[in-house]
Amino acid sequence: MKCRLMLPIDSFIAMFMVKETSYTRLCAKKDILTVNGQFPGPTLHVRKGDTIYVKVHNNGRYNITIHWHGVKQPRNPWSDGPAYITQCPIQPGHSFNYKIIFSMEVGTLWWHAHSDWSRATVHGAIIVHPKRHTKYPFPTPHEEVPIIFGEWWKEDIMRVLREFAESGGVPKISDAYTINGQPGDFYPCSSKDTFKLNVTYGKRYLLHMINAAMNENLFISIANHSLTVVGADGSYTKPLTTNYVLISPGQTLDCLLEAKHASTRGRYYMAARAYSSATNIAFDNTTTTAILQYADHPVTTTSPLVPSLPCYNDTTAAFDFVGRLRSLDPVLFSLNTFDTQIYSTVSLNTLPCQNRSCAGPNGTRLAASMNNISFVSPQSDILEAYYDHIKGVFGTRFPRVPPLFYNFTGSNLPLILRTPKRATEVRVIEYGSIVEVVFQGTALVVGLDHPMHLHGFNFYILGWGFGNFDRYKDPLKYNLVDPPYRNTVLVPINGWAAIRFKAVNPGVWFLHCHLERHITWGMETVFIVKDGNRTEERMLPRPLNMPRC
Known part of the structure; x- marks a missing residue:
C-alpha cells in the first residue's frame, strides 16, 4: 500500500498533486500522469458517513478533473467531477478543493480522472470502513x-x-x-x-x-x-x-x-x-x-x-x-412499482465522414448513442448552466423511449438505423420519483456488453436477459426481494438490463457507458433531479472558486 490517508475525525484534508512521472513497463520508459507521483494513486481510507476534503492541484500539461466513483455526494453534484457535466476542468497550474460527502456507502469505491483519457493512470482506491464500534457482517x-x-x-x-x-x-x-x-x-x-x-x-x-x-x-x-x-x-x-x-x-x-x-x-x-x-x-x-x-x-x-x-x-x-x-441489506424503497420508465437503447453507430477516408465501416466514423442520440459534450458545464438558468448549453428532450421500435438484436438491420442524431440532451426527473431504466442493447454495427454507470446513485438491478426486452413477460421475472444494489450494471451482449432507483438526490448526474471508447463516441446522457420542497431536499449552494471554462 503506497499511501494511507485516514484520521479519526469526520473530515480531513488530503492533497492530490497531478504531475508527470517517469515509469518503466514492458521494457520501455515513458512519462505518465500521476497523483502524488504514484501509479496507482494513493488509497483513501474513510469511515461510513465521513465528509472529506481533497485539494487537487494540476501540475500537468492537460486539463484534469477527479470523479469520486460510487460516492453519492448527497445534494452536492459540485464535487462529482465529470468534465463539462458538473464542472469545468482544472486547468494546468490551477487547483480545486473537492468536498466529498459519504453517506450510506461501505466497502470498496474508487476515484479517477474524468476528463479525456487521463484515468488510464490517474486513479486509486477508496476504502470505506464501517463506523466506529460497528462490525462487518x-x-x-x-x-x-x-x-x-x-x-x-x-x-x-x-x-x-x-x-x-x-x-x-x-x-x-x-x-x-x-x-x-x-x-x-x-x-x-x-x-x-x-x-x-x-x-x-x-x-x-x-x-x-x-x-x-x-x-x-x-x-x-x-x-x-x-x-x-x-x-x-x-x-x-x-x-x-x-x-x-x-x-x-x-x-x-x-x-x-x-x-x-x-x-x-x-x-x-x-x-x-x-x-x-x-x-x-x-x-x-x-x-x-x-x-x-x-x-x-x-x-x-x-x-x-x-x-x-x-x-x-x-x-x-x-x-x-x-x-x-444478491443484496444483503433490506431494500430501501418499495420495488413493486415505479413512477417513470425510461427505455433506452445503447448502440454503436456510424456517422458520415467528410473526406470518406475515416477508419469506420465503409469509410464512416464510428459513434455511439442512447436512444439514437450521440451525446455532444458542451463547452461549458451543464450544472452551472442549470443552476444559473443559462440557455443554449443543453436541451431537455432526451427521449423516454427509442424513436423507432424494431428488432433491436436482429441481424441484417437497415443501414439507415445506424446514423444517430448528435445533440446535448438531458432528462429532467421529479424529486422523489421512483425511476426504472431499461437498457436495451442493439446489434447495430456490432453487439457488445455495456457497463452502464450512473453518478449520484446506487440502483437495484431487477433483472437482465438476452434478446429484446418484453415489457409484459420480463418484469414478471424481476427480483424484487434481494436484487444487487450497484452503481454500474453490465448490459449483456444483444440483451437488456432493468434498474430502479429513487430520485432523492437533487442535482445533475452523468449516465454513461464505462467503456472509455464508448464515452468518446457519445454513449451517455444526463439526469437532472429537481429540488424537493424541503431545505434538506435541495441542492447545496455553489461553492466558491469553481474552475472556469
Whole structure:
C-alpha cells in the first residue's frame, strides 16, 4: 500500500498533486500522469458517513478533473467531477478543493480522472470502513488489500486518444493489463516487479478489487483458492463463494480470501484476462498476473500454479456470476412499482465522414448513442448552466423511449438505423420519483456488453436477459426481494438490463457507458433531479472558486 490517508475525525484534508512521472513497463520508459507521483494513486481510507476534503492541484500539461466513483455526494453534484457535466476542468497550474460527502456507502469505491483519457493512470482506491464500534457482517479480516486492475499502453495515452479521435475508427488496443500497476510475469521485462500478495496460512484477507481498465471486462481467479464475494460497488452482498469473478470497468468487489492452501510450492498466480464477447472486435487478449505467496515457504524456481479462467467469450460464465449476486441489506424503497420508465437503447453507430477516408465501416466514423442520440459534450458545464438558468448549453428532450421500435438484436438491420442524431440532451426527473431504466442493447454495427454507470446513485438491478426486452413477460421475472444494489450494471451482449432507483438526490448526474471508447463516441446522457420542497431536499449552494471554462 503506497499511501494511507485516514484520521479519526469526520473530515480531513488530503492533497492530490497531478504531475508527470517517469515509469518503466514492458521494457520501455515513458512519462505518465500521476497523483502524488504514484501509479496507482494513493488509497483513501474513510469511515461510513465521513465528509472529506481533497485539494487537487494540476501540475500537468492537460486539463484534469477527479470523479469520486460510487460516492453519492448527497445534494452536492459540485464535487462529482465529470468534465463539462458538473464542472469545468482544472486547468494546468490551477487547483480545486473537492468536498466529498459519504453517506450510506461501505466497502470498496474508487476515484479517477474524468476528463479525456487521463484515468488510464490517474486513479486509486477508496476504502470505506464501517463506523466506529460497528462490525462487518462477515468474519473480520486480518488484513485488507486494494487490488486494482488497469490497462497499459506503451505510448502516451493522449496520443492514443488523439489518433483514435482523428481516425474515426477504433482505438489502439492496450499492450498489457496490470495488477496494482504491474503487468506480471507473462509480459517482457516485468517479472521482477510482479505484485506479490504475502499471506500467512490460516489468516483471512479482504481484497478490495477495482476494475480501472479503460475498455475491457475482466475474468479474475486465484489458483487453488476460492473467493467469497461480500460486497459490490460500495454495498454489502450475501456471501457468494466462487472460483472466479467477473468485474466490469467501473465496478468494485469486496472478496474474502482464506489462506488455507499452503503446499510445498507455496506460490499461486492471481490472473486476470478479458471477457470480450463481440465478434470481429480486436481486444487485448493477454493475461496479467500477481503472485500470492505464503510466508515461511521457501521461494523456489518452480513457477506458481496458474488458475483456470473462463474463455474470453464465455458469456454463460460471465452472467452466471453476475446473476448470483444478491443484496444483503433490506431494500430501501418499495420495488413493486415505479413512477417513470425510461427505455433506452445503447448502440454503436456510424456517422458520415467528410473526406470518406475515416477508419469506420465503409469509410464512416464510428459513434455511439442512447436512444439514437450521440451525446455532444458542451463547452461549458451543464450544472452551472442549470443552476444559473443559462440557455443554449443543453436541451431537455432526451427521449423516454427509442424513436423507432424494431428488432433491436436482429441481424441484417437497415443501414439507415445506424446514423444517430448528435445533440446535448438531458432528462429532467421529479424529486422523489421512483425511476426504472431499461437498457436495451442493439446489434447495430456490432453487439457488445455495456457497463452502464450512473453518478449520484446506487440502483437495484431487477433483472437482465438476452434478446429484446418484453415489457409484459420480463418484469414478471424481476427480483424484487434481494436484487444487487450497484452503481454500474453490465448490459449483456444483444440483451437488456432493468434498474430502479429513487430520485432523492437533487442535482445533475452523468449516465454513461464505462467503456472509455464508448464515452468518446457519445454513449451517455444526463439526469437532472429537481429540488424537493424541503431545505434538506435541495441542492447545496455553489461553492466558491469553481474552475472556469
